[in-house]
């Protein structure tokens with residue numbers, strides 16, 4: 001099945017509320033557990049960057065797991081970043097939410113000790129932009145963790161995944177999930193993207209719909 005692009009930024013108010021209220025506990029807590037396996041130091045006090053942070057759930061979970069760490073969290077949607085700020089009062093000192101679109105966003109630091117991102121890659125018309133951006137904002141010893149959806153082989157398989165994992169979610173979220181599956185990349189495509197950028201990262205399918213791409217730069 002060919003890739004079908006979806007709108008890059010999430011700017012619709014109803015879409016943002018549906019996304020922010022969805023039950024992502026399983027994949028998001030799994031993401032943090034996988035991060036802990038990479039950054040195996042509860043007292044890690046580096047500077048982290050969350051790309052395409054959305055409503056900020058993963059940034060906040062990360063801040064809780066690493067209380068000494070500070071996080072810059074970026075999203076290109078003004079409405080989304082406002083939602084994240086309004087719902088994150090308790091973590092304001094640790095998480096700095098920034099409105100800005102990759103690759104043009106102006107960041108407070110030129111490089112980070114850790115860059116993580118969940119569910120951004122499939123939004124991007126040009127996936128190479130994300131890998132170049134990550135390469136340009138890391139250095140030797142930086143950690144990288146990216147999770148995203150995988151594109152199924154057929155639209156029928158995409159519909160089955162929606163029924164399996166979002167049967168009780170609102171229609172707007174089910175529609176977004178379906179479109180996201182069609183916009184996602186295959187494992188082979190992600191392998192090619194990583195090779196082109198020259199990053200040395202591990203690529204692993206971790207569920208029926210998720211891929212986890214990670215590593216420590218040498």
Ligand SMILES: C[S@@+](CC[C@H](N)C(=O)[O-])C[C@H]1O[C@@H](n2cnc3c(N)ncnc32)[C@H](O)[C@@H]1O
Pocket residue numbers: 008009010011051052053054055056057058074075076077080100101102103117118119120123124
């Ligand atoms: C599916 S959401 C994921 C949100 C969050 N990472 C999570 O896991 O809950 C993808 C987010 O990426 C943002 N986004 C898409 N393209 C972007 C870009 N070029 N620069 C910054 N943010 C972008 C969208 O606005 C949206 O909020």
